[in-house]
Amino acid sequence: MNQNLEQDRRTFLLSAIYGLWALIGLLLAIPASIYLLWPPRPKKEDVWVEAGTVGELKLDAPAELVFRRNRVDGWKVASEKSTTWAVKVSDQEVIAFAPQCPHLGCAYHWNAAKHEFLCPCHASTFSIQGDVLTGPAPRALDRYELKIEQGKVLVGAIRKSGGDAG
Ligand code: FES
Numbered sequence: 458m459n460q461n462l463e464q465d466r467r468t469f470l471l472s473a474i475y476g477l478w479a480l481i482g483l484l485l486a487i488p489a490s491i492y493l494l495w496p497p498r499p500k501k502e503d504v505w506v507e508a509g510t511v512g513e514l515k516l517d518a519p520a521e522l523v524f525r526r527n528r529v530d531g532w533k534v535a536s537e538k539s540t541t542w543a544v545k546v547s548d549q550e551v552i553a554f555a556p557q558c559p560h561l562g563c564a565y566h567w568n569a570a571k572h573e574f575l576c577p578c579h580a581s582t583f584s585i586q587g588d589v590l591t592g593p594a595p596r597a598l599d600r601y602e603l604k605i606e607q608g609k610v611l612v613g614a615i616r617k618s619g620g621d622a623g
Contacts, residue, residue: 505611508553512608514545519567519585541601541612542567544585554587555599555615
């Protein structure tokens with residue numbers, strides 16, 4: 458009789474321990490399952506960012522504008538510095554070039570004396586419109602999407618240029 462009681466007690470304790478483990482496993486599995494089934498969606502970057510104002514640009518005189526853009530990676534938001542070479546064509550039209558040379562990604566600059574963009578890495582040159590004047594750059598400068606609102610220059614995503622070196 459005593460042995461049966463001891464056996465029942467042991468069975469009950471084992472069942473309770475296994476039940477507790479199962480409960481802990483379930484509690485751990487729920488958040489993992491939610492994460493795997495519905496992962497956090499990467500939020501879109503701030504699509505349009507103010508890079509400067511039309512008023513600070515002079516006609517036919519490219520200026521390097523510095524701005525910050527938020528990059529969202531999962532739950533992490535990082536603010537990154539970006540630049541553009543902006544060319545004011547008129548009060549209603551501005552071109553914003555991506556800051557990397559389309560050859561191997563070096564930073565280029567405006568050479569006012571020669572009225573052209575010059576990449577110091579391999580001496581590619583580009584016109585004020587971004588077209589290749591001398592290689593080895595394989596295509597024109599890439600451009601930011603751009604819009605002007607209340608005198609502010611807003612830049613969006615970078616659009617790769619399609620033009621070959623001519
Ligand atoms: S990276 Fe600009 S010419 Fe090579």
